[in-house]
Amino acid sequence: SQQGEEDPQALSIQEGENATMNCSYKTSINNLQWYRQNSGRGLVHLILIRSNEREKHSGRLRVTLDTSKKSSSLLITASRAADTASYFCATDAGGNKLVFGAGTILRVKS
Amino acid sequence: ETGVTQTPRHLVMGMTNKKSLKCEQHLGHNAMYWYKQSAKKPLELMFVYNFKEQTENNSVPSRFSPECPNSSHLFLHLHTLQPEDSALYLCASSQSGVEGRETQYFGPGTRLLVL
Numbered sequence: 001s002q003q004g005e006e007d008p009q010a011l012s013i014q015e016g017e018n019a020t021m022n023c024s025y026k027t028s029i030n031n032l033q034w035y036r037q038n039s040g041r042g043l044v045h046l047i048l049i050r051s052n053e054r055e056k057h058s059g060r061l062r063v064t065l066d067t068s069k070k071s072s073s074l075l076i077t078a079s080r081a082a083d084t085a086s087y088f089c090a091t092d093a094g095g096n097k098l099v100f101g102a103g104t105i106l107r108v109k110s
Numbered sequence: 111e112t113g114v115t116q117t118p119r120h121l122v123m124g125m126t127n128k129k130s131l132k133c134e135q136h137l138g139h140n141a142m143y144w145y146k147q148s149a150k151k152p153l154e155l156m157f158v159y160n161f162k163e164q165t166e167n168n169s170v171p172s173r174f175s176p177e178c179p180n181s182s183h184l185f186l187h188l189h190t191l192q193p194e195d196s197a198l199y200l201c202a203s204s205q206s207g208v209e210g211r212e213t214q215y216f217g218p219g220t221r222l223l224v225l
Contacts, residue, residue: 042216096141096206100153
């Protein structure tokens with residue numbers, strides 16, 4: 001069964017605006033990861049946050065994790081047209097298995 | 111993306127054909143994965159190999175047959191597929207059992223069309 005569920009399913013913003021995507025999951029996790037996928041290509045790892053962490057930053061990315069609510073958010077600040085892609089959260093509950101959500105399609109208009 | 115390569119990138123096959131997808135990782139990882147990505151569906155884990163041993167078969171039909179001859183190479187043998195098997199097949203690798211190395215690295219995928 002799928003763990004991560006992203007919302008919104010699709011997001012369209014203007015260049016320079018911030019984009020926020022949310023992910024909810026159902027069971028306990030070791031860590032939660034965010035990946036990006038350009039159309040029809042492989043996934044690229046963006047950031048990993050552990051279950052004992054609440055917030056993490058990497059460049060223009062900020063990820064939060066609330067284990068009490070079983071939710072995470074990915075914030076992309078000052079978006080660029082090149083950020084247009086699908087974004088997926090994936091939960092790691094151990095055993096070398098990542099469970100991916102359905103993804104959020106982000107379109108950044110220039 | 112160049113750390114994990116997949117061939118072919120595109121494949122069209124009939125339902126009676128037999129073909130194989132190949133994945134190679136150049137990252138020194140010990141775990142490899144096959145995923146299926148269909149339109150408008152979440153990424154589905156198919157198989158997991160750790161140190162060349164299969165540790166996960168996610169109820170995949172037997173018309174998909176994986177092979178892992180060593181920790182750098184992974185194959186997916188296909189035979190008598192159905193049109194609904196058309197999808198993007200993604201290979202990934204990771205370093206299993208090492209905290210801080212749980213990230214998976216993906217190949218570019220093979221776009222498969224079954225006619």
